[in-house]
Amino acid sequence: MLEAFVLATILCGFLGIVLKKNLIMKIISMDVMSTGVIAYFVVIASRGGVFTPILGDTLRTNYADPVPQAVILTAIVIGFSIQALMLVGVIKLSQNNPTLEINEIEKSDRL
Amino acid sequence: MTTLTLIWIVLPFFVGFIIYLLPKGDRYLSLIGSFASALYVIPLFVQQTPINLQLLDNFGVSLIIDPLTGFFILTNALVTAAVIIYCWYSDRTAFFYAQVLILHGSVNAAFICSDFMSLYVALEVIGISTFLLIAYPRSDRSIWIGLRYLFVSNVSMLFYLIGTVLVYKANHSFSFIGLRGAPPEAIALIFLGLFAKGGIFVSGLWLPLTHAESESPVSALMSGVVVKAGVLPMLRCALLIEEIDPIVRLFGVSTALLGVVFAVFEKDTKRLLAFSTVSQMGFILAAPAVGGFYALTHGLVKSSLFLTVSKLPSRNFKELQKQSIPRNIWIILLIASFSISGFPLLSGFGAKVLTLKNVLSWQDIGMNIAAAGTAIAFAKFIFLPHQPAGDLHHAPSKPNFWVAIAILLGGLFVANFVYYEAYTLENVIKPLATIAIGWLAYWLIFRRALVKLPVIFEEFENLIGFMGLTLVLLFWMAVV
Numbered sequence: 340m341l342e343a344f345v346l347a348t349i350l351c352g353f354l355g356i357v358l359k360k361n362l363i364m365k366i367i368s369m370d371v372m373s374t375g376v377i378a379y380f381v382v383i384a385s386r387g388g389v390f391t392p393i394l395g396d397t398l399r400t401n402y403a404d405p406v407p408q409a410v411i412l413t414a415i416v417i418g419f420s421i422q423a424l425m426l427v428g429v430i431k432l433s434q435n436n437p438t439l440e441i442n443e444i445e446k447s448d449r450l
Numbered sequence: 451m452t453t454l455t456l457i458w459i460v461l462p463f464f465v466g467f468i469i470y471l472l473p474k475g476d477r478y479l480s481l482i483g484s485f486a487s488a489l490y491v492i493p494l495f496v497q498q499t500p501i502n503l504q505l506l507d508n509f510g511v512s513l514i515i516d517p518l519t520g521f522f523i524l525t526n527a528l529v530t531a532a533v534i535i536y537c538w539y540s541d542r543t544a545f546f547y548a549q550v551l552i553l554h555g556s557v558n559a560a561f562i563c564s565d566f567m568s569l570y571v572a573l574e575v576i577g578i579s580t581f582l583l584i585a586y587p588r589s590d591r592s593i594w595i596g597l598r599y600l601f602v603s604n605v606s607m608l609f610y611l612i613g614t615v616l617v618y619k620a621n622h623s624f625s626f627i628g629l630r631g632a633p634p635e636a637i638a639l640i641f642l643g644l645f646a647k648g649g650i651f652v653s654g655l656w657l658p659l660t661h662a663e664s665e666s667p668v669s670a671l672m673s674g675v676v677v678k679a680g681v682l683p684m685l686r687c688a689l690l691i692e693e694i695d696p697i698v699r700l701f702g703v704s705t706a707l708l709g710v711v712f713a714v715f716e717k718d719t720k721r722l723l724a725f726s727t728v729s730q731m732g733f734i735l736a737a738p739a740v741g742g743f744y745a746l747t748h749g750l751v752k753s754s755l756f757l758t759v760s761k762l763p764s765r766n767f768k769e770l771q772k773q774s775i776p777r778n779i780w781i782i783l784l785i786a787s788f789s790i791s792g793f794p795l796l797s798g799f800g801a802k803v804l805t806l807k808n809v810l811s812w813q814d815i816g817m818n819i820a821a822a823g824t825a826i827a828f829a830k831f832i833f834l835p836h837q838p839a840g841d842l843h844h845a846p847s848k849p850n851f852w853v854a855i856a857i858l859l860g861g862l863f864v865a866n867f868v869y870y871e872a873y874t875l876e877n878v879i880k881p882l883a884t885i886a887i888g889w890l891a892y893w894l895i896f897r898r899a900l901v902k903l904p905v906i907f908e909e910f911e912n913l914i915g916f917m918g919l920t921l922v923l924l925f926w927m928a929v930v
Contacts (some may be wrong), residue, residue, distance in 0.1 A: 414570070436590075
């Protein structure tokens with residue numbers, strides 16, 4: 340169930356990238372998609388249980404898997420830095436292409 | 451050797467950041483960084499024993515360095531060194547050299563990774579530093595080209611990440627070998643990411659515009675080494691897991707054909723080179739076991755061609771045919787075009803013979819057509835009118851240009867020794883016949899051909915859309 344929602348989020352993000360005309364909207368769609376991917380890692384990590392794997396007084400068996408959570412941290416950081424970089428690029432582009440419509444940019448690019 | 455490997459991996463990043471602190475020594479420092487890689491691979495080729503490293507416990511970083519990787523690392527070192535020397539007297543700032551070196555380091559890292567997560571990190575660092583290099587001129591156009599590149603690569607890497615977690619889910623490990631027990635969707639998703647990074651088949655159609663419109667040194671770096679960072683992991687997977695081998699080989703043939711069809715009809719020098727890169731990636735994939743040598747020769751040829759065409763008076767072949775180009779420039783184009791067409795005496799010949807020997811029988815026809823197509827495409831360079839440089843009012847090239855070209859083309863001659871067994875009568879006749887057919891076809895048909903292939907497939911939205919289609923195709927192939 341949870342998995343289906345997560346996959347729907349990824350799909351929504353992907354469709355947004357294809358269908359939205361505005362460059363900012365495309366970047367936001369990409370963010371939605373990456374949020375979906377990150378959530379998918381978390382869902383996979385919680386297959387065995389949802390408890391934080393810290394050794395305490397009460398021993399449990401249903402701990403969450405720490406490995407996917409740990410590696411997705413890297414992906415979050417990378418994703419956010421790429422997003423920042425793209426937005427800086429968009430700021431520069433917006434000076435001459437105020438609408439940021441992708442068709443306009445590609446048309447002026449080909450001339 | 452373990453300590454040496456670790457030092458070698460960290461060195462480019464370390465030196466790259468040092469460049470920011472000592473901007474005066476930027477060119478020397480970055481040259482040291484790339485020479486270190488060239489020196490590092492020597493013991494690797496001498497010993498011929500693969501090194502396996504497992505850092506940081508069970509779920510940590512795993513690295514593998516074998517002679518196959520050695521070829522890729524050597525390509526990276528030579529091309530980076532040549533590009534730095536080419537830029538020696540230009541007014542580029544320390545930022546540029548630092549990025550080149552960081553790119554060099556991340557490409558090295560991507561070459562030696564043998565688990566999907568470290569590979570992801572390396573590929574993303576490559577994406578970021580490539581974007582910074584493309585957008586270095588800060589013009590609107592360069593920023594748009596860079597953004598487009600970053601977008602395509604990031605979306606494909608998101609798909610790749612989903613595949614990675616599916617591999618982990620299946621066997622609690624991120625290593626390449628885990629792909630064997632993984633569900634077909636994991637294979638499809640991971641390969642989609644690598645296809646887009648390596649410019650393979652329709653996912654590679656972002657490549658022509660990006661490589662053609664960037665500055666020449668950056669194009670040389672991208673075509674010479676950066677795309678190979680996506681190709682080597684595919685070779686590794688194909689060698690490890692026999693179920694994946696046919697998929698990689700099939701995409702190799704289709705990529706070689708797709709790239710070459712676009713290349714023979716291309717009227718623009720840099721775009722022709724970019725399409726040829728797509729097709730040559732196909733050659734590397736077509737025979738995974740021997741792809742390393744092919745990658746080396748291709749990297750050297752393609753970067754020297756990209757650096758040389760920037761010296762031509764025009765980018766359009768029609769205009770170039772009306773005027774003469776300096777003879778010394780023409781000779782470089784001639785040597786490089788001969789090598790990539792597979793003419794004996796240059797290592798492109800050995801690489802092509804080796805690859806065509808290692809393809810399966812069903813790949814044979816496709817690969818030979820692609821080889822003839824390559825000869826047709828590069829005949830456009832070979833038959834350009836030329837005259838001695840002194841007769842033309844053309845600014846002579848600086849010595850650093852010749853040093854850069856000497857490194858690349860010298861490498862081509864020296865690399866002949868890797869596969870000197872290729873020089874038998876039978877092996878020599880076949881490429882010569884292929885080239886002859888190619889040149890004949892060029893003079894009879896393609897010289898006057900006015901066909902212009904549509905660029906609609908290269909539009910941004912279509913690129914992303916193709917990604918979805920490729921995913922479906924890959925999934926279907928992985929299931930069957």
